[in-house]
Amino acid sequence: MDENESTFGLSEEQHTNVIIHIDIDCFYAQVEEIRDPTLRDKPVGIQQKNIVVTCNYVARTYGIKKLMLLTDALRLCPDLVLIKGEDLTPYRQMSNKIHSVLLTFTPHVEKLGLDENFLDVTHLVNARISQNNGDDLNGIIDENRLPGCHLFPEYETLSSCGCGCEKRLTYGVRLAREIRKKLFDELEITSCAGIAHNKILAKIVGAKNKPNKQTVLIPSCTNDVMIGLDSVRCVPGIGQKAEQLLNEIGVRSVKELQDMDFSVVQKMFGYETAIKYKNWSFGIDKSAVIASGKSKSISIEDSCRSISIRTDVEDKFRLLLIRLVNQVAEDGRIPLAVKITVRKYDVMKKTSHRETKQANILPSLFKEAGNGKITLVDNGQEKLLKIVMRLFERVVNLKLPFNITLLGLAFSKFQEARTQVSRSIANFLIRTADLEVQSITSLSSDGLQSIKNYQLRGSPTQMDFDTISEASHASYSSDISESEIEPSPKKNKFSFSLAKRRCLATNSTTETASPSKLRVAELRLNSKESDSADVHMQSIHDIKSTTTVDNVVPCVVVPTNRSNAASTETSAGAAAIVADIDTSNAQTSSGHAATAMHVSNSTTFPPIVDPEVFKELPFDVQEELLNQWSTSHETTTTTESHANVLTVKAIPGTKKSKNNTLHRYFITNN
DNA sequence: CAGCTATAG
DNA sequence: ATTTCTATAGCTG
Numbered sequence: 001m002d003e004n005e006s007t008f009g010l011s012e013e014q015h016t017n018v019i020i021h022i023d024i025d026c027f028y029a030q031v032e033e034i035r036d037p038t039l040r041d042k043p044v045g046i047q048q049k050n051i052v053v054t055c056n057y058v059a060r061t062y063g064i065k066k067l068m069l070l071t072d073a074l075r076l077c078p079d080l081v082l083i084k085g086e087d088l089t090p091y092r093q094m095s096n097k098i099h100s101v102l103l104t105f106t107p108h109v110e111k112l113g114l115d116e117n118f119l120d121v122t123h124l125v126n127a128r129i130s131q132n133n134g135d136d137l138n139g140i141i142d143e144n145r146l147p148g149c150h151l152f153p154e155y156e157t158l159s160s161c162g163c164g165c166e167k168r169l170t171y172g173v174r175l176a177r178e179i180r181k182k183l184f185d186e187l188e189i190t191s192c193a194g195i196a197h198n199k200i201l202a203k204i205v206g207a208k209n210k211p212n213k214q215t216v217l218i219p220s221c222t223n224d225v226m227i228g229l230d231s232v233r234c235v236p237g238i239g240q241k242a243e244q245l246l247n248e249i250g251v252r253s254v255k256e257l258q259d260m261d262f263s264v265v266q267k268m269f270g271y272e273t274a275i276k277y278k279n280w281s282f283g284i285d286k287s288a289v290i291a292s293g294k295s296k297s298i299s300i301e302d303s304c305r306s307i308s309i310r311t312d313v314e315d316k317f318r319l320l321l322i323r324l325v326n327q328v329a330e331d332g333r334i335p336l337a338v339k340i341t342v343r344k345y346d347v348m349k350k351t352s353h354r355e356t357k358q359a360n361i362l363p364s365l366f367k368e369a370g371n372g373k374i375t376l377v378d379n380g381q382e383k384l385l386k387i388v389m390r391l392f393e394r395v396v397n398l399k400l401p402f403n404i405t406l407l408g409l410a411f412s413k414f415q416e417a418r419t420q421v422s423r424s425i426a427n428f429l430i431r432t433a434d435l436e437v438q439s440i441t442s443l444s445s446d447g448l449q450s451i452k453n454y455q456l457r458g459s460p461t462q463m464d465f466d467t468i469s470e471a472s473h474a475s476y477s478s479d480i481s482e483s484e485i486e487p488s489p490k491k492n493k494f495s496f497s498l499a500k501r502r503c504l505a506t507n508s509t510t511e512t513a514s515p516s517k518l519r520v521a522e523l524r525l526n527s528k529e530s531d532s533a534d535v536h537m538q539s540i541h542d543i544k545s546t547t548t549v550d551n552v553v554p555c556v557v558v559p560t561n562r563s564n565a566a567s568t569e570t571s572a573g574a575a576a577i578v579a580d581i582d583t584s585n586a587q588t589s590s591g592h593a594a595t596a597m598h599v600s601n602s603t604t605f606p607p608i609v610d611p612e613v614f615k616e617l618p619f620d621v622q623e624e625l626l627n628q629w630s631t632s633h634e635t636t637t638t639t640e641s642h643a644n645v646l647t648v649k650a651i652p653g654t655k656k657s658k659n660n661t662l663h664r665y666f667i668t669n670n
Numbered sequence: 671c672a673g674c675t676a677t678a679g
Numbered sequence: 680a681t682t683t684c685t686a687t688a689g690c691t692g
Contacts (some may be wrong), residue, residue, distance in 0.1 A: 027679085048683040054679095066679095067682060088684065113679035113686080239677045240681090301684060339672095352681075356673060408684090 013198065013284045015165035015219045018172040020119040021194040021202035022179060024098065025211035027115035029056035031094050032083045034188050043077050046085035049303060053085060057211060086302075087323070088114070098189060099292070101182055105175070111292040118199050119179070120289035125171040140170045140216065149173065150215040152205050153224060165219050169195060173216045180214065200285035201225065203236055222283040229254045235280050242269070242277070257281040294414070298331060300324045301341055301408030310398055313407065317388050318381075320409045325376055325384075332372045333414035334363045338384065340391045341408030354406070357391040360413070368417055 024030060028046040033039045033056065043059035045052040050070040062077035073080055085091070095114040102109045108120035137143070144151050160166045176193040183189045193214035194206020204225055205217040217225060229235065231252055233243040245268055251257055257265075258281045265274040279285065300320050307313055317340075328335055339358035346353065365383060369375040376384070388409065396402045 023679095051680095051682055053683055069680070069682080086684075092685095111686095115679070237677075241676060295686070297686070299685060303683065354674080358672065410685095 012282070013286070015161065015163050015168070015197040017120065017122045017197050018125045018168050018175075019196055019199050019202040019289065020121055020172060020176050020179065021196075021199070021206045022098075022102065022117045022119065022176075022183075023192045023194075023203075023206055024115040024183075025190045025192060026054060026056050027094075028054050028085050028091055029059075030189060031091055032085075034094075035090070039081060039083075042081050043079060044081045044083060045073055047082045048084075048086045052080075052082070055080075089327075094187070094189070097187055098183060101186055102179065104182070105179055107291055108289045109291060110289045116203075118202065118289045121172060121175050122168075124175060125168050128171050129167060137167065137170050140166050140173060140218075143170050143173045144216065146177070148209075148213040149177065150209045150213060152208050152215050152217050153221055156218050156221060161220050165197065169197075169216050169219075173214070176214045176216075180212075198283075198285040199287060199289065200236055200280055201283050204229070204234075204283075226254050226258075226281060226283045232257050232281070235277075237280060238277065245269075254281050294331070294333065296414070297339075297410050297412040298324065298327050298335070299339075299341075299408060299410030300327070301406060303343070303406040305405070306345060307404040307407070308402060313392060313396075313404065314385065314389055316407050317392070317409065318385055320407065321381060321384060321388065324409050324411060325381070328366075328411050329369065329373050329375055331414070332374060333416055334366045334374060335411030336360055336363060336413035336415055337411065338387060338391075339410040339412065340388055340395070341406065341410070342392065342395045342404060343406035344396070345403035345405045354408075355395050357394050358410075358412075359387055359391055361387060363415060366417075372417070374417055 029044050032044060032046065039056070041058065043056065043062055043064070045055040045059055045064060047053070047070060052064060052066075052068045052070055052073040054066050055064050055073075059073075059077060059080060062080070064073045064076055064080065070082075091114050095111075098115075099109060099111060099117065102117055102119060106119055106121055106124055108123075110118040112118065140151070143149065172195040176195050180191050180193055183191055190212040192206050192210050192212065194202040194204065194208075195214065195216040196202040196205050197217075197219050201217050201222060205215045208215045226235075231243065232238050232246050232254055233240070235254060235257075238246075246252070246257065249264070249268075251260060257277065260278075262274060262278060265277055268274070269277060300323055302316065302320060304316070307316065337358055337360050339356055342355050343352060344355070361384070365377055365380045366374045367377050396404070
């Protein structure tokens with residue numbers, strides 16, 4: 001079979017899904033018009049620096065376009081009302097409200113920027129079809145005989161492909177109307193919608209009729225839409241670079257991309273990208289609507305003419321930091337990394353070059369502020385600013401002249417705020433266990449997040465949770481001024497091997513009887529697999545598929561996503577692990593502190609918990625902890641320790657032991 | 671992992 | 680004169 005036909009050919013894709021793309025009309029301008037309704041009949045431009053980034057439709061009648069220079073815009077329209085829009089806070093807030101409204105229809109809502117969303121309404125449509133069997137529908141044409149409702153192509157009398165897509169899309173059209181109506185009724189927001197059987201087509205077709213209109217694509221006319229696009233650049237996902245490359249070999253239209261030899265596309269972009277581009281050119285898009293979760297980073301940046309002295313840099317960073325911390329405070333999660341962005345002035349006509357540096361930061365810089373929000377601790381701002389300036393000095397040599405045209409700050413690696421329980425876990429662990437494990441963060445009941453965040457941080461002393469990170473850090477870093485920066489990954493790796501060596505040594509000499517002195521440093525469980533050989537991360541998937549090692553494998557207890565019934569319906573994996581533990585060993589002199597064990601029937605403890613300590617806790621705390629553990633512990637592994645940690649037999653059953661990266665880690669380190 | 675690029679709004 | 684302010688995914692070392 002010809003690959004071109006089978007993989008990229010026309011009418012390859014099924015029409016079984018119904019996707020709605022929602023695009024808010026002139027988003028920034030609408031937000032401003034809602035704040036000040038007198039703006040509605042005036043030309044309004046949103047200004048960032050000396051650019052009019054967007055404008056309302058009145059302004060567009062003057063010929064004002066997005067990203068137009070301020071001077072050009074004013075020349076076209078001297079009466080243009082300009083609104084400063086450099087701070088995106090009001091737009092972000094409205095964007096969140098919009099997202100919330102959309103979520104009342106379906107959880108399958110994917111954000112694209114502040115003003116666009118994809119909704120996968122397939123399940124809603126199917127539910128309606130099965131409920132009333134389509135009896136209340138007269139078909140897609142009738143459904144579109146309402147103002148603002150369009151077909152693409154407009155003249156088309158529906159030529160059904162016989163797959164039932166007409167009925168599905170008819171309900172999709174109706175849903176889109178309901179969605180847009182709700183946005184208007186509740187938020188006074190007008191929007192455009194595109195309805196189609198995949199994301200790319202929904203987006204493209206939704207732009208056919210604007211503003212405050214909606215358009216549904218007749219699936220059999222997919223190729224008409226694609227061929228009708230002005231250039232390959234109009235295909236969402238094909239950006240400037242790809243367009244330029246394609247133009248260089250004479251490919252400008254979508255049709256020309258369709259007709260390109262696949263091998264040529266592959267040579268230019270690689271196999272995966274070539275497949276995507278080829279498919280897109282035919283209007284085929286197999287990507288799913290991915291529900292947008294919380295943001296993975298929160299950033300802020302400010303461009304400027306030129307900053308050439310250190311104090312100006314520091315002042316700018318301080319202002320950025322204050323604004324950024326406010327955003328993070330609202331978010332409620334605690335960032336574990338900070339990143340700076342610097343754009344140096346250069347006569348580089350190339351891409352506006354940005355340099356970034358990031359450092360890990362300690363969660364103790366933040367504290368809870370109640371109502372799910374957080375704030376900086378008392379001296380947190382100065383400490384952060386110090387870190388930021390140190391990062392800056394890694395980018396810019398202050399002894400040489402410099403010229404900065406943009407500064408940016410970002411927080412990332414978010415962790416759920418410390419809860420009462422995790423605090424108490426940390427506290428009793430620290431005070432009681434001679435095990436030198438200092439903090440366990442985020443043992444929330446949110447399973448997935450727990451997996452990502454569950455980490456054992458190395459730290460040398462027993463102290464109170466809140467002060468420990470600073471003190472602990474002193475031992476990692478010889479540089480005092482760096483004391484708020486978390487050990488970098490390299491340092492972590494370093495300290496880990498150090499710790500390992502130390503515990504081995506300890507072990508073989510005097511302290512054999514005190515195995516819990518093991519320092520577990522920076523054993524992070526990441527949710528993504530990494531293939532690099534020296535990686536010391538272990539994804540939960542790896543662990544789940546960990547198996548079959550015929551001998552003994554090092555393990556660490558990890559939490560995982562579980563239902564609340566976990567204590568009774570213990571998974572096979574967890575049961576196997578617990579059962580395989582040498583319990584006599586566990587309860588006696590060595591290794592008990594790091595051993596998973598049973599308490600009262602089938603409840604499992606994390607290995608680091610001393611049951612004696614546990615019994616001392618208030619009953620409600622006990623209960624909460626047990627509940628959390630039962631919902632979050634499914635699979636079990638433990639660090640190898642040649643005596644410090646009890647070794648546990650691997651889970652028998654699955655077959656991918658070679659892909660066990662944790663296992664590999666120990667092998668490469670031994 | 672950190673840092674950079676491409677993409678999108 | 681590809682500029683503004685963000686956010687994400689993917690590549691590379």
